[in-house]
Amino acid sequence: MxxxxxxxxxxxxxxxxxxxxxxxxxxxxxxxxxxxxxxxxxxxxxxxxxxxxxxxxxxxxxxxxxxxxxxxxxxxxxxxxxxxxxxxxxxxxxxxxxxxVDMPDLIVGVLRCPNPSCISNTNEPIKSQLLVKSKNPVALRCVYCEQPITEKIADYLI
Known part of the structure; x- marks a missing residue:
């Protein structure tokens, strides 16, 4: 069988x-x-x-x-x-x-911040930076504006 x-x-x-x-x-x-x-x-x-x-x-x-x-x-x-x-x-x-795979503690230039007013979403010459708060389940927080990302992470890929 x-x-x-x-x-x-x-x-x-x-x-x-x-x-x-x-x-x-x-x-x-x-x-x-x-x-x-x-x-x-x-x-x-x-x-x-x-x-x-x-x-x-x-x-x-x-x-x-x-x-x-x-x-x-x-x-x-x-x-x-x-x-x-x-x-x-x-x-x-x-x-x-x-x-x-091992998620790094800081994600740089990979995801955009979900906050449209965040400095990383303007024309400033900086890359987005997201701090990994939890790896399982994945929970991230923007270093600049502290906006969290906890779901639909693929929607924010750059």
Whole structure:
């Protein structure tokens, strides 16, 4: 008898080289693609699995990106919407590195402040800075105006 994992394995082939982002909260895979700058014009082979059964979280999303390893700033952005995500670096069809994303204590130039009157949303030559108040659940606060962000964080990605 086939299990759900066997069924998934039949639908998505392994990648030879690249990155697998696993344990993304269900429904966030498209936001991960946005963070990575992947749209319909990409030449890369991308696999997106959404609402996959997971023992750990009930449901999860998975994104596989062929022939690309993530930059540190991309991983930091992913940590905002998927704080428990696992990054797997694949080379020669083998996992050569595996780690869980770690959200930095200060987010600089990645999200815009939700307060339209904040100095970081003006023409001043400064970058937005958000202090991480909690990593799970994610709770942020603007350094300049102290406006909190606790939900729909992907809506504020720059």
């Amino acid at each position: 086939e299990t759900k994992l066997d069924e998934i394995a039949m639908r998505v082939t392994p990648i030879g080289n690249g990155t697998v982002i696993d344990h993304i909260p269900a429904g966030q895979a498209l936001n991960v693609l946005k963070i990575l700058g992947i749209d319909k014009t990409t030449e890369a082979t991308i696999s997106v699995l959404m609402n996959v059964s997971s023992r750990r979280s009930g449901k999860k999303d998975i994104v596989k990106v062929e022939d690309r390893e993530l930059e540190e700033d991309e991983v930091n952005k992913i940590s905002l919407i998927a704080p428990g995500a696992t990054i797997n670096i694949i080379r020669g069809r083998r996992v050569v590195e595996k780690y869980t």
